[in-house]
Every structure is written in structure tokens, then in C-alpha cells.
Amino acid sequence: MIELRDVTHRYGERVVLQDLSLRLEERRVAVIGGNGSGKSSFARLLNGLQLPSEGQVLIDGLDTRTEGKAVRRRVGFVFQNPDNQIVFPVVEEDLAFGLKNLRLPRDEIRARVESALARYDLTELREHPAHLLSGGQKQLLALAGVMAMAPAHIVFDEPTTLLDLRNKRRVARAIAELPQNVVMISHDLELLRDFDRVIVLDEGRIVADDRPGPAIDFYERRMA
Amino acid sequence: MILSDYIPGTGLLWRLPPGSKLLALAALGTLLLAVPRLDLAALTFAAVIALYLGSGLGWRVIWRILRPMLVILAVIAGAQWWLFDALSAAMVALRLAALLLFASLVTLTTRASDMIAAFERALFWLRPLGVNPAKVSLALSLALRFIPVLGAITAEVREAQRARGLERSVIATAVPVIVRLLKMADDIADAIEARGYDPAPQSPRPTGDTRP
Numbered sequence: 375m376i377e378l379r380d381v382t383h384r385y386g387e388r389v390v391l392q393d394l395s396l397r398l399e400e401r402r403v404a405v406i407g408g409n410g411s412g413k414s415s416f417a418r419l420l421n422g423l424q425l426p427s428e429g430q431v432l433i434d435g436l437d438t439r440t441e442g443k444a445v446r447r448r449v450g451f452v453f454q455n456p457d458n459q460i461v462f463p464v465v466e467e468d469l470a471f472g473l474k475n476l477r478l479p480r481d482e483i484r485a486r487v488e489s490a491l492a493r494y495d496l497t498e499l500r501e502h503p504a505h506l507l508s509g510g511q512k513q514l515l516a517l518a519g520v521m522a523m524a525p526a527h528i529v530f531d532e533p534t535t536l537l538d539l540r541n542k543r544r545v546a547r548a549i550a551e552l553p554q555n556v557v558m559i560s561h562d563l564e565l566l567r568d569f570d571r572v573i574v575l576d577e578g579r580i581v582a583d584d585r586p587g588p589a590i591d592f593y594e595r596r597m598a
Numbered sequence: 599m600i601l602s603d604y605i606p607g608t609g610l611l612w613r614l615p616p617g618s619k620l621l622a623l624a625a626l627g628t629l630l631l632a633v634p635r636l637d638l639a640a641l642t643f644a645a646v647i648a649l650y651l652g653s654g655l656g657w658r659v660i661w662r663i664l665r666p667m668l669v670i671l672a673v674i675a676g677a678q679w680w681l682f683d684a685l686s687a688a689m690v691a692l693r694l695a696a697l698l699l700f701a702s703l704v705t706l707t708t709r710a711s712d713m714i715a716a717f718e719r720a721l722f723w724l725r726p727l728g729v730n731p732a733k734v735s736l737a738l739s740l741a742l743r744f745i746p747v748l749g750a751i752t753a754e755v756r757e758a759q760r761a762r763g764l765e766r767s768v769i770a771t772a773v774p775v776i777v778r779l780l781k782m783a784d785d786i787a788d789a790i791e792a793r794g795y796d797p798a799p800q801s802p803r804p805t806g807d808t809r810p
């Protein structure tokens with residue numbers, strides 16, 4: 375479970391998240407909102423990439439402030455731009471990066487790399503230079519790298535925004551199949567129709583928190 | 599030397615430890631420079647060609663490597679001929695071509711990551727001086743990963759500028775490229791952190807196969 379207790383976040387003087395208290399227990403939670411509404415800041419609080427200016431963020435009871443390392447093992451993160459999260463020049467090396475960081479034994483790493491490659495149709499491309507993959511393949515590789523680490527939760531910050539329709543669908547399907555708890559920031563409202571819960575942010579405050587139907591309607595009316 | 603030129607393969611040359619290939623390259627370079635003889639240069643050149651053909655890397659690969667160097671080889675050989683004689687021109691050209699081909703052979707048969715791991719092991723001995731091999735090797739990997747991206751960004755920026763009728767100008771191109779690189783560097787740092795990177799020095803990895 376993810377819990378925020380009285381969380382306020384600022385950059386300098388500017389308040390970007392204001393007094394949020396939340397418990398996220400559902401398997402599929404989405405966060406939507408206009409540009410600059412604080413969605414990315416919210417996402418980054420969940421794995422300790424950012425610490426709240428005030429309040430606490432707890433992941434399965436672990437405080438991101440004091441248990442940063444354990445939190446990052448429990449919470450995987452997939453970013454918007456697939457290009458900037460692949461850090462090794464070759465597909466399978468990149469997959470192994472997070473696993474090496476977990477200090478897993480070599481056989482275990484090999485086994486997990488194999489199964490991640492197979493799961494995301496990347497086996498043929500294992501020795502392929504990462505920069506030659508398509509946008510969709512890059513995002514799947516990023517997802518595979520996070521999945522292989524077997525976190526309990528995965529946070530996505532607009533994972534499909536930069537993809538074309540076909541790749542969007544492919545990545546969306548991969549996300550739908552994840553056994554993990556998912557928190558997803560997205561502008562692709564279609565992807566959120568079968569989520570359990572949708573939170574609407576506006577200027578750092580929660581203005582709606584509901585099932586997808588009513589929450590998305592609310593958001594569309596507000597943005598119109 | 600272009601580190602990212604690897605051609606997947608399973609032959610003997612691919613299985614040799616990268617450190618031994620680098621050592622062989624250094625030894626060959628030293629030998630050829632220390633013993634300037636035409637017969638030795640010709641013999642080495644023939645041997646390197648034989649290595650290529652023996653490992654299934656055909657004439658096309660050899661040509662791809664030599665072609666961009668032909669002008670430089672011709673200029674150097676021409677200067678030698680003019681200064682000395684035809685024999686020394688041939689010696690110098692053959693020697694350089696042999697070294698070039700051998701260096702390329704090393705990169706063609708060694709995965710960048712294995713090369714980096716070899717550097718990492720070598721750097722392990724510098725740890726008392728404050729060098730963290732894990733950090734150095736990550737930096738090398740990142741460089742290899744993002745050099746092509748840098749090229750793509752530069753091309754994009756140029757294109758956008760041309761579309762708006764801007765003439766080619768180094769500064770006008772460099773500024774937006776640098777801004778995007780800084781943003782990208784931030785994102786990459788986040789991604790590395792999010793994937794649990796921990797630069798605490800580790801014991802050196804065992805030699806040999808470092809694939810995942």
C-alpha cells in the first residue's frame with residue numbers, strides 16, 4: 375500500500391503539491407491533470423526520487439525519507455521518454471543493469487534477463503544496439519528492465535505520450551498484464567477506462583478521486 | 599577506435615578474454631614500430647588478413663575498415679616515397695594498415711560491455727588512488743549509449759532551424775543542443791537512480807564471460 379500523510383511539496387517558494395493525504399490500495403490507480411498540475415512531482419515522491427518538503431510518503435510502511443534504498447526496490451519507475459532511461463548501449467546489457475544493482479547472483483540475472491526478453495518479444499534483439507530500437511520497443515525495454523527487478527509497485531509517468539498509436543496499444547497491453555500494483559500518470563484517457571481509481575490533480579490539489587467514468591467526465595468538463 | 603562496432607559471433611576470437619586481445623594489440627604495435635622492416639610488415643599484414651578470413655569476416659568487412667583510411671595511407675606513403683624510397687613507403691603503409699585492421703579486429707569481436715569490464719578490472723588496482731572502477735565503467739557505457747543520441751539531437755535541431763530558414767551556424771546549433779543535453783542528463787540521472795544504482799565499490803568481477 376502507498377500512503378501519503380499531509381504531503382506538501384515546494385520548489386523554492388512555489389507550492390506544487392498541497393497538503394495531500396491519500397491511501398492507494400487498488401491495483402490500478404491513475405493520476406490525470408493539466409500541464410504543470412504536479413503529476414510528475416507526485417510520481418517522483420512515490421519512489422523517493424524526490425522527498426516531500428513536508429509530510430511523509432510510506433510504501434508498504436517504509437518511509438521514503440529514511441528507507442530510500444528499500445523503497446526503490448519496492449517501487450519501479452518508468453519514465454515518459456524511453457530514450458533517456460536506457461543506459462546501456464546493448465539491449466540485454468540494459469536489462470541486466472537493475473539486476474546487477476540488486477546484487478543478484480549471476481545465474482539469477484541470466485535467468486531473469488531471458489524471461490524478460492521473451493516476455494516482451496526482445497529475444498531476437500538481445501544484442502541489438504538500443505538506439506536502433508523503435509520508440510515502442512524502447513519503452514517495452516524500459517518496462518522489461520523494471521519488471522525484471524520484480525518490484526511490488528510500478529509507477530509510470532506518461533509512458534505512452536511519445537508513442538504512435540500502435541506502440542501505445544502495445545505498451546498499454548503490457549501494462550495491463552502486469553501483476554504489480556500500478557500508479558500511472560497519463561494523458562491517454564482511453565487507457566484508464568478499466569482502472570480501479572482515477573485521481574484528478576489541479577494546481578497541486580486533488581479535485582476529483584473516483585472511478586474512471588465519473589473522474590474522467592469531471593476532468594473533461596473542467597478542461598473544456 | 600570505434601567501440602560500438604561489435605559483430606556478434608562465436609568463434610575463437612570472440613571467446614578470447616578482451617584483456618588478452620588488448621595486450622596482443624599493444625604488443626603488435628610495439629613490435630612493428632621497434633622493428634621497421636618490410637618483410638615483417640608484409641608478413642603481419644598477411645597474417646591479420648588471414649585472421650579476418652579465418653574468422654568468417656570477409657573482404658567486405660576489411661574493405662569497409664580500410665576504405666576511409668585509403669587517402670591518409672596514400673598521403674603517408676607518398677611522403678615516405680618522396681623523402682626516402684618506395685620500399686619504406688610500402689613498409690609504412692603495410693604497417694599502418696595491419697595495425698588498423700588488428701585494432702578493428704579487437705573491437706569487432708569484443709562486446710563494448712566486455713571491453714568496459716576489462717577496463718574496470720584494470721582500474722581496480724587504482725582504487726587506492728580514489729578511482730571508483732564501477733563509476734568509470736558506467737560513465738564509459740553511458741558515453742557509448744548516448745553518442746548516437748547526440749548525433750540524432752544535433753540532426754533534429756539542424757532540421758528545425760533549416761525549416762525556419764536559419765543558415766548553418768555553429769552557435770545557433772550548439773545552444774539548443776546543449777540545453778537539450780542538460781535536460782537529458784537530468785532525466786538519465788533520475789533513471790539510473792530509480793533503477794537502484796549503487797556505486798559502492800565492489801570486488802572485481804571474475805574474468806571471462808561478463809554477459810548477463
Ligand SMILES: Nc1ncnc2c1ncn2[C@@H]1O[C@H](COP(=O)(O)OP(=O)(O)O)[C@@H](O)[C@H]1O
Binds near residue numbers: 390413
Ligand atoms: N525541478 C523543478 N524545479 C522547479 N520547478 C519545478 C521542477 N519540477 C517541476 N517544477 C514545476 O512544478 C510544477 C509541477 O510540475 P510537474 O510535477 O512536472 O507537473 P506535471 O507533470 O503535471 O506537468 C510546474 O509548474 C513545474 O514548472
Ligand SMILES: [Mg+2]
Binds near residue numbers: 413414415
Ligand atoms: Mg509531467
